[in-house]
Amino acid sequence: MISCQIDKRLRAAGGEMQFRMDLQVPRGQLLALYGASGAGKTSTLRMLAGLMAPDAGRIEVGGNVWFDSTSGINLRPQQRGLGFVFQDYALFPHLTVRQNLEFGAPKDQKAVVDELIDLVELGGLQHQRPGTLSGGQKQRVALARALVGRPSLLLLDEPLAALDLKIRLKLQDYLLRVHREYGLTTLLISHDLGEIHKLCDRVLVLEQGQVVREGTPSEVFQSDRISGKFKFTGEVLGIQPQEFLFLVTVQVQDQVVQVVALPSEVRALAVGDRVLVASKAFNPVLYKLD
Amino acid sequence: MNWDPLILTFQLASITTLILLGVSIPLAAWLSASRSRVKPVVETLVSMPLVLPPTVLGFYFLLAFSPGNAFGQWLDQWLGLQLVFSFPGLVLASVIYSLPFMVHPIQSGLSALPASLKEAAYVMGVSRKKTLLRVLLPNIKPSLLTGIVLAFAHTVGEFGVVLMIGGSIPGRTRVASIAIYDEVEALNYGAANFYSAVLFVITFCILLLVYLVNGGYIKRFWK
Numbered sequence: 351m352i353s354c355q356i357d358k359r360l361r362a363a364g365g366e367m368q369f370r371m372d373l374q375v376p377r378g379q380l381l382a383l384y385g386a387s388g389a390g391k392t393s394t395l396r397m398l399a400g401l402m403a404p405d406a407g408r409i410e411v412g413g414n415v416w417f418d419s420t421s422g423i424n425l426r427p428q429q430r431g432l433g434f435v436f437q438d439y440a441l442f443p444h445l446t447v448r449q450n451l452e453f454g455a456p457k458d459q460k461a462v463v464d465e466l467i468d469l470v471e472l473g474g475l476q477h478q479r480p481g482t483l484s485g486g487q488k489q490r491v492a493l494a495r496a497l498v499g500r501p502s503l504l505l506l507d508e509p510l511a512a513l514d515l516k517i518r519l520k521l522q523d524y525l526l527r528v529h530r531e532y533g534l535t536t537l538l539i540s541h542d543l544g545e546i547h548k549l550c551d552r553v554l555v556l557e558q559g560q561v562v563r564e565g566t567p568s569e570v571f572q573s574d575r576i577s578g579k580f581k582f583t584g585e586v587l588g589i590q591p592q593e594f595l596f597l598v599t600v601q602v603q604d605q606v607v608q609v610v611a612l613p614s615e616v617r618a619l620a621v622g623d624r625v626l627v628a629s630k631a632f633n634p635v636l637y638k639l640d
Numbered sequence: 641m642n643w644d645p646l647i648l649t650f651q652l653a654s655i656t657t658l659i660l661l662g663v664s665i666p667l668a669a670w671l672s673a674s675r676s677r678v679k680p681v682v683e684t685l686v687s688m689p690l691v692l693p694p695t696v697l698g699f700y701f702l703l704a705f706s707p708g709n710a711f712g713q714w715l716d717q718w719l720g721l722q723l724v725f726s727f728p729g730l731v732l733a734s735v736i737y738s739l740p741f742m743v744h745p746i747q748s749g750l751s752a753l754p755a756s757l758k759e760a761a762y763v764m765g766v767s768r769k770k771t772l773l774r775v776l777l778p779n780i781k782p783s784l785l786t787g788i789v790l791a792f793a794h795t796v797g798e799f800g801v802v803l804m805i806g807g808s809i810p811g812r813t814r815v816a817s818i819a820i821y822d823e824v825e826a827l828n829y830g831a832a833n834f835y836s837a838v839l840f841v842i843t844f845c846i847l848l849l850v851y852l853v854n855g856g857y858i859k860r861f862w863k
Contacts, residue, residue: 399759399763400762400763401759401762401763426762427759427762427763428762428763428765428766428767429765430763431765432763433763434759434760434763436756436759436760437756438754438756440754440756440757440759440760441760442757442760442761442775442779443779444778444779453761453764453766453774453775454761454764454765454766495760495764498764499764499765
């Protein structure tokens with residue numbers, strides 16, 4: 351259980367910004383932070399990890415106080431014992447995959463390292479250096495390394511943003527697996543609605559350092575009114591007028607589908623919009639997101 | 641030929657470089673990470689030997705270490721150190737004189753590393769010291785090598801500071817650069833040429849080695 355109320359003046363691209371976060375995360379939840387860049391998502395994770403100090407407030411995790419401005423408590427990152435996956439992975443370039451994991455492992459924990467290498471299926475690459483690995487492989491090393499200290503809290507800063515779709519889908523499965531298998535509480539920054547829908551129990555939408563919406567992914571992304579049998583998020587690639595209708599080409603994850611739409615539905619759409627493709631009764635219908 | 645001045649020069653440069661390495665790594669680590677208000681002052685002090693004439697530095701060392709002054713007296717009484725016209729005095733002066741040549745490459749090497757590397761280690765529970773020694777330094781090996789070699793070569797090449805504080809005592813403070821000057825003064829061009837040629841060749845080889853290593857030529861050769 352994480353309970354955190356923190357304030358901080360942040361310097362963002364558009365001048366100063368007041369960051370305020372009042373957050374309760376139950377144990378075992380997979381929570382997404384969503385929002386434009388500069389909204390304070392990464393700062394939230396950094397303050398939880400102890401890499402940045404809030405100006406005021408209190409952070410309590412699993413009954414332990416990590417930060418309390420009134421009593422002057424501020425645990426160092428080393429004392430917090432959480433897992434953090436950085437956007438650039440931050441693998442140690444001079445160490446092999448295995449040494450990367452061992453570096454942070456408590457002493458005599460060879461078994462943990464072996465288990466994690468198996469879990470992310472890196473056995474064949476364990477003696478290579480990160481420089482020779484692909485993006486997806488590096489990401490798996492970073493994930494495994496973050497779990498070496500057996501944390502109960504895992505923070506992921508846009509872990510899959512730099513990867514292509516196919517690998518991203520596979521890594522989402524890895525994330526979900528470690529989240530469940532290790533009973534983690536996970537905070538994930540993501541810009542990918544599909545990813546959030548697939549992985550997360552709850553999502554917070556941040557704007558200008560404030561939480562502006564929160565709820566389950568379907569609630570937050572306004573799809574609660576739909577009683578569809580299936581629904582996917584995708585991106586509009588093209589809109590072609592036909593005789594009476596429009597043919598909208600949508601990319602849903604790694605496939606491209608075409609959906610028939612009425613002129614009234616198409617009016618609000620443009621190429622590049624994110625949409626929800628849902629089947630109501632007959633044809634799939636498109637709903638514009640955000 | 642008398643090899644003493646050359647041996648003394650390389651002794652001085654080796655000892656100075658070793659001490660500098662120990663001093664500069666923590667100093668450079670602090671400078672690259674700190675946002676303290678005194679940081680600009682410290683940076684300025686470190687860089688001063690780059691712009692000051694060596695004789696200025698040597699002159700103040702001479703005054704400070706002189707047994708006639710309070711500091712020199714204190715050194716003599718409490719530590720038994722007489723730094724004027726002695727080898728330990730040369731070492732201390734060389735350490736300060738070559739400090740920027742060691743600190744600057746290490747500092748810029750550390751600053752160029754992504755912050756996430758350090759932060760990843762901290763989050764994994766690794767202490768600051770272990771992070772510096774085991775994560776950061778192994779990733780700035782070219783900077784370390786540059787620092788070591790520049791500090792060494794700069795110490796080999798110093799003249800003004802040594803002359804002011806060390807004088808020219810054969811076997812104790814008469815390093816090669818001083819010996820060359822003395823021999824030329826005495827119109828002894830053969831001996832001056834000998835010392836000069838040896839310094840020339842050795843420094844050329846050392847610098848060449850650095851460029852070969854940092855340019856990756858040696859690695860490619862072995863592959």
